[in-house]
Amino acid sequence: xxxxSVPPSSVRPGRLSIAGLIARAGWSRLAIYLLxxxxxxxxxxxxxxxxxxxxxxYGSVITGNLWPWPPLGAETLQWKNYADAIDAxxxxxxxxxxxxxxxxxxxxxxxxxxxxxxxxxxxxAAYAFAQMHVPGKNFLFILLLATIMIPGDLTIVPKAxxxxxxxxxxxxxxxxxxxxxxxxxxxxxxxxxxxxxxFFMQIxxxxxxxxxxxGSGHTRYLLTIxxxxxxxxxxxxxxxxxxxxxxxxxxxxLVTRDSNMxxxxxxxQQFLVQEGGTKIQLMMAFSSMVVVPxxxxxxxxxxxxxxxxxxxxxxx
Amino acid sequence: MKTRKLFVALSLLVxxxxxxxxxxxxxxxxxxxxxxxxxxxxxxxxxxxxxxTKAPExxxxxxxxxxxxxxxxxxxxxxxxxxxxxNRPQKDQDFLQGMLDxxxxxNPYGITAKAEIGGASYNDVYNKINxxxxxxxxxxxxxxxxxxxxxxxxxxxxxxxxxxxxxxxxGLAEADLKDYFQTFLDSDKNPQYKxxxxxxxxxxxMEVLYYNADWLKQIGYNEPPxxxxxxxxxxxxxxxxxxxxxxxxxxxxxxxxxxFVFTHGGRIITEDGSAYVxxxxxxVQALQxxxxxxxxxxxxxxxxxxxxxxxxxxxxxxxxxVLASSSGLPxxxxxxxxxxxxxxxITIPPNTGKPVINLYGASVSVYKTTPEKELAAWLxxxxxxEKTQTAKWAINTGYLPVRQSAVADVVAAYKANPAWAGxxxxxxxxxxxxxxxxxxxxxxAGYDPVRALIDKEILSKAIADPKADxxxxxxxxxxxxxxxxxxxxPK
Numbered sequence: 001x002x003x004x005s006v007p008p009s010s011v012r013p014g015r016l017s018i019a020g021l022i023a024r025a026g027w028s029r030l031a032i033y034l035l036x037x038x039x040x041x042x043x044x045x046x047x048x049x050x051x052x053x054x055x056x057x058y059g060s061v062i063t064g065n066l067w068p069w070p071p072l073g074a075e076t077l078q079w080k081n082y083a084d085a086i087d088a089x090x091x092x093x094x095x096x097x098x099x100x101x102x103x104x105x106x107x108x109x110x111x112x113x114x115x116x117x118x119x120x121x122x123x124x125a126a127y128a129f130a131q132m133h134v135p136g137k138n139f140l141f142i143l144l145l146a147t148i149m150i151p152g153d154l155t156i157v158p159k160a161x162x163x164x165x166x167x168x169x170x171x172x173x174x175x176x177x178x179x180x181x182x183x184x185x186x187x188x189x190x191x192x193x194x195x196x197x198x199f200f201m202q203i204x205x206x207x208x209x210x211x212x213x214x215g216s217g218h219t220r221y222l223l224t225i226x227x228x229x230x231x232x233x234x235x236x237x238x239x240x241x242x243x244x245x246x247x248x249x250x251x252x253x254l255v256t257r258d259s260n261m262x263x264x265x266x267x268x269q270q271f272l273v274q275e276g277g278t279k280i281q282l283m284m285a286f287s288s289m290v291v292v293p294x295x296x297x298x299x300x301x302x303x304x305x306x307x308x309x310x311x312x313x314x315x316x
Numbered sequence: 317m318k319t320r321k322l323f324v325a326l327s328l329l330v331x332x333x334x335x336x337x338x339x340x341x342x343x344x345x346x347x348x349x350x351x352x353x354x355x356x357x358x359x360x361x362x363x364x365x366x367x368x369t370k371a372p373e374x375x376x377x378x379x380x381x382x383x384x385x386x387x388x389x390x391x392x393x394x395x396x397x398x399x400x401x402x403n404r405p406q407k408d409q410d411f412l413q414g415m416l417d418x419x420x421x422x423n424p425y426g427i428t429a430k431a432e433i434g435g436a437s438y439n440d441v442y443n444k445i446n447x448x449x450x451x452x453x454x455x456x457x458x459x460x461x462x463x464x465x466x467x468x469x470x471x472x473x474x475x476x477x478x479x480x481x482x483x484x485x486x487g488l489a490e491a492d493l494k495d496y497f498q499t500f501l502d503s504d505k506n507p508q509y510k511x512x513x514x515x516x517x518x519x520x521x522m523e524v525l526y527y528n529a530d531w532l533k534q535i536g537y538n539e540p541p542x543x544x545x546x547x548x549x550x551x552x553x554x555x556x557x558x559x560x561x562x563x564x565x566x567x568x569x570x571x572x573x574x575x576f577v578f579t580h581g582g583r584i585i586t587e588d589g590s591a592y593v594x595x596x597x598x599x600v601q602a603l604q605x606x607x608x609x610x611x612x613x614x615x616x617x618x619x620x621x622x623x624x625x626x627x628x629x630x631x632x633x634x635x636x637x638v639l640a641s642s643s644g645l646p647x648x649x650x651x652x653x654x655x656x657x658x659x660x661x662i663t664i665p666p667n668t669g670k671p672v673i674n675l676y677g678a679s680v681s682v683y684k685t686t687p688e689k690e691l692a693a694w695l696x697x698x699x700x701x702e703k704t705q706t707a708k709w710a711i712n713t714g715y716l717p718v719r720q721s722a723v724a725d726v727v728a729a730y731k732a733n734p735a736w737a738g739x740x741x742x743x744x745x746x747x748x749x750x751x752x753x754x755x756x757x758x759x760x761a762g763y764d765p766v767r768a769l770i771d772k773e774i775l776s777k778a779i780a781d782p783k784a785d786x787x788x789x790x791x792x793x794x795x796x797x798x799x800x801x802x803x804x805x806p807k
Binding site: 062064270 | 399405406407409410432433434435436440443444446447450452521624628631632641643644646647651654655656676677714
């Protein structure tokens, strides 16, 4: 099938009709855009559902009213759901604040620590794998990749047992119910090393030779040349680990027991009362607040993120 | 050059560390050890008994095997801490801790009890407990369904509470024991472990039939169904597919299925816990009923992703019948008040002649630590089961109190509470009459995977193909369930 192309001059700029668009882009491209639009809508729909539900009354949630606000309905936006969601989680007597904020502080601290740790370990390991002559490094790399194949659920209990058994070097007790358990096991990411290694391998060796001639060693070469060149990949690794650490639920639940050690994702589950029910609008209000940092972070880094994914050979 | 070598060494160290971390295997974990050695405490001189009247020394095993051994444990001055893992939300955690604070102030032994949220579901707590058992650091007590307690018992991690209950010094008096609902107590006697008491009830609930009374009246019935035949007839008469209204909301829930089997005269497992038997005639009839309901389009499937979808649809007048836990009553009340505002009520599930109730509500199990801690744990459970406490807890959560003497207080509180307006206090009160019909599903280790199997191999297949051979589906599932039972049987 041939697609007839129309000279650009035949389409008036600024006011394109659908026919004009089709003529300009061609049916196949239109189909692709249509599919992409549908895909994007599919991806955005849960967010729209979350935000709209968070602003409804419980009655509108129950009756399945999609748009209870003017002009279709008479309800006002239920911003108080957000305050109610914070209130529903409870009060932290130790710090004298809503547990929501205590959870948020824990989430921020744990996430930042994990991301920082992952960045350091991933950069060092990926650089060694990509740029250095180390005997057996390919074998080591394959061994490392093999650990990705082990399902996380399979190792979660043994890892939790370790947290009970490891002694806390900064105080009494073990790592259990301590920031150590929330942070240390995730200070290295095999995926991060893999992604950065792929990126570092694309940096021409000539650059290193030139740097060497200028008296640079590995450390300076890594810090002054490799890292600035690898910003998109670094942002990708940071973002992926940020999302992962921020959303982590099972692990924090397993290795903490005090409310004041828990994170936002654990707090979210409190809206589901077993053998009872749930207030979906409050749960959605809570969820909306939980995802805000992820969206903000992505918003500011999405350009680098896209570049990072496309330049590391990870695109589909 | 030195820097380079250092850099290579550092990088390799990081990589090697990562590989080791990835490949790390847990070290073999010993059976749970006593969490902490209780320091022998000197009794004050003034209270020391004279040598001549000293009772013969009783050797205390861990866990204590007889009531006499329990009597011989001395708690005063030991300042034992009891940690309680449960699955209730923060609001209930605060309430529970409030009750425990009273215990902490009033108990003469210096016991400090602390409640902690182990997760939002029984499964969360179960996973957490399993990891803690492997690490040898379980809490002193936790909520546990009977089958979960049996699983912990298989690892030697929970103890038999019978000696504590019978203890003259610390146990329950005859009158107290009679005050407990007998079926509630019986549900914790484990058939796999010769009737050992692996948990003790502080709350209960049961599966009841929620029905839309207005809708029922509209289609010409003044009473809810008493038999499954009536249920089927009413549900089908109520169904209007064009309006997306259905007689019954089907949930992917093994407990729902158990109710169907019980009320058809069957059992999930034999009384001695030796074999699954839900492929009996009762099981076949129950499954065929479900299949007929789907074949005729009188039931609607609630997808597992739609959490509490049956509650919302019921509240919105989209389904007429729902089989669900009685602990959901306050939630149903609020949902209907905000939804279709129709008249509704609960009733005992339909049956084929003999009324039966599927008893819900996890008990509290005690973990093997030290005799002193185990005794302290028992005293906390005993406190939570007292009339005042069980009534308070029931009023706060919607669960049923475990003592008959608490019923009047709870019903009166519900009557006075505007959130329970509309005659629901009367429905609530009726549940205590149904308690005597209680049955439990399968108090055996490994029932959790069997529950998943029931949904996957029986329920999902039966509703996907209402013409599928019910007996064949059940026989195949029972075969697999018995293999799981064998695998988890006491060694």
